[in-house]
Amino acid sequence: MVLNKIFDEGNFKRSLIVVVITLFLDFLFHFYFTSPMESFTYFAAKALVVFVVAQLMFSKPLTFFNILKYDLIFVLMFGVYYRLTEVFSGLYLLAVVPDISIGSFIVTSQTPLFSGLVWGLAHGGFYFVGIWLSNKLGGRL
Numbered sequence: 001m002v003l004n005k006i007f008d009e010g011n012f013k014r015s016l017i018v019v020v021i022t023l024f025l026d027f028l029f030h031f032y033f034t035s036p037m038e039s040f041t042y043f044a045a046k047a048l049v050v051f052v053v054a055q056l057m058f059s060k061p062l063t064f065f066n067i068l069k070y071d072l073i074f075v076l077m078f079g080v081y082y083r084l085t086e087v088f089s090g091l092y093l094l095a096v097v098p099d100i101s102i103g104s105f106i107v108t109s110q111t112p113l114f115s116g117l118v119w120g121l122a123h124g125g126f127y128f129v130g131i132w133l134s135n136k137l138g139g140r141l
Contacts, residue, residue: 015054021130
């Protein structure tokens with residue numbers, strides 16, 4: 001039964017590892033490369049989304065395709081979070097996307113497709129690293 005796998009203690013611990021790693025990498029990314037810094041609410045919402053998606057993913061066979069599929073689900077769900085934040089705040093589309101500045105490489109909301117691609121790759125990458133490390137550490141917990 002899927003619920004037994006979702007609430008499995010090993011999956012719970014592995015999901016927490018994914019949350020910690022994803023948030024740590026995301027915090028560093030925002031601290032050093034974006035302006036303005038994200039809010040506590042952003043990181044709390046991200047922790048919840050990461051945990052839920054990881055729990056669902058760990059309830060399935062862990063294949064490379066499934067990892068990529070759930071990585072994409074995570075990125076899309078957080079994209080929805082951003083858009084809902086704008087709608088409920090009465091802001092225009094892409095208003096809450098911070099600028100990314102890495103040396104002379106700058107991405108702004110003025111280039112929405114490119115910005116979305118960079119954000120998706122960065123945040124999806126953080127989640128992917130979290131999954132990879134949780135699998136490496138998972139057997140030792």
